[in-house]
Amino acid sequence: MNNVTPGLLKTKEHFIILDGLRGVAALAIVAFHFLEVVFEFSKNFLGHGFLAVDFFFCLSGFVIAYAYDDRLEKMGIMEFFKSRIIRLHPLVIFGSVLGLLTFIFDPFSGTAAQYSIGKITLLFLTSALLIPFPTMEERYFNNFGLNAPAWSLFWEYVANIVYAFVLYKLARKYLMALACVAAIILVVVAYRTGSLLGGWAGENFWEGGARILYSFTAGLLIYRSKWIIKNKLGFVGLSILLLFAFFIPYSNYNWLTESLVVLFYFPLLVALGAGTAATQGLTKFCTFFGKISYPLYMTHYMAIWVFANYYNAYKPKGTELALVISSGVIALVALAYLTMILFDIPVRKYLSKKRMKAL
Template structure:
């Protein structure tokens, strides 16, 4: 197949669906949504994002990285895609910590003091440099979802280093070696250190392996493009069933999930069947477009809602939040009421995502694309940023 500029619309829609699953995964409200395995395993969307990122980044840049200065332009553009919204959401959380500090000075107290534990000053510095999941930390910090943004950015550097070191003639071999080594390392961590925190090394291993799995999936996509058996409704139905089963049962090893996601992405990339056509409607495409904002904003929205419920709980003197298996869960009504609360949360989140996409994501991306010396929009790629749990 001759490479051409393509938008993988069905994959972009899947990205939006996955972002909503992550948002619901983090929103603890004791309704029907909360107990559905697809939601309880919603954090599995992050390895999917890693593989999708490797796929679309390879599509957008594999033919461009031979140009003079291409590596610097690549990193500037990727920084501009990730950092502006990350910085803004981080500053919102810093502002909330200052508000907490003022409240403490006026006699109010909470379960955690300002600028302590997960919101410490050292972890803030790490977040500013996108190092919060690259250097070891005991837990996720500040905007917890941003850990995957941290690993994503430095995985771009690994990808660029492999491409540069291997040279144009041996890049596929270099990526195969990176894929094998990172996969073996991830499997070793999963077997030997199953409780290792994603902020302490597991997350970076997942990201590198997932990215190179996506990279090689794209190379396979190019070579199988003229195979009609892969380009119809039945392969897409198979991929959909695989996706549902993965989220429903969540196999133990993320390395297995990453390989399965590679197959799913390959089968949907051709977009020749009825399922892909269904995913290319305006609503689903808009959801995919907003997925990065959904991913980075959801932690702030549900955190504010939990704070409001805690305050109300203290004022009323009745239990509105229950401790279930070590997790705080909002529970102040029947399941249907809690489901309405969850839907309200999603509605607020989508409104915020529209605003941050329009006023932060797009202007930030255009600014850094201009710095990189390209056109305002940059390469037409989708799914390039993982949104993590």
């Protein structure tokens, strides 16, 4: 502990374009979650928005390698874990609180009345502690019924633990071999299930492991291999390319299309994003998008449950439906911003200050 200095724990400079792309992916997944309530998978024009999670996983591997490969040994595994918990867990808890409140007070559903106080308490505690608990039948046995997106955070934590104990020390040739094995597993999962949509429910729990195993490893490999491609596509060009993946139409070969996107296209976009610069006018925009992406991802789903109950009760169509969804997305961005400035940043600053004092 005596060898750990505050300077060693300082956050490194960000890849501005990658921050911006993370924000684009977060917005895409929010829109996808609204639209999947209304449309069947095959008819949803943003039907592959869920692949944003795989992009997050790849980006996470790249960023973790960039941030910690050269200092994990000096800072130690426990300090690494503290850094990740301070960064990630406040919003895990906050998202659980929002999920609990909307579950109890949802004006379009009386489901909460059927649950005992003990069961509701258990749902909240497992959500706040990131313990999968797929018991809510009316919520399709989500691993985290109060805050569905937390399933990917569970796997993010697993990836961070494996990184600290195994992947951090792994030579590049073995990392390459692992990526190849992970790619085979991913394709097999996609072929057997017909899609890479799994990971969020009890019945497809392990599919989440297959998704992060490849993408996180690929992100590490991109950074360690210095596969950074210099280009002038900028934020706008790469945002269009990223959105293209989410708008790919449904087909009978979804398993293959999605596999190719995750195996090759997303790693390429990460390599391109790390190799391009933001124009002066877009730097602040990308930075804002990057900062708001995680709060948006972890706070939006409580509104999706409310919207789903509203939609099932009133069946809005046309202009009314478009207005509700677009207003919902805007409101959730505003909520994410308020969450960031009023809760996430102050809490992380407080925890970081306590940590620095201890050092």
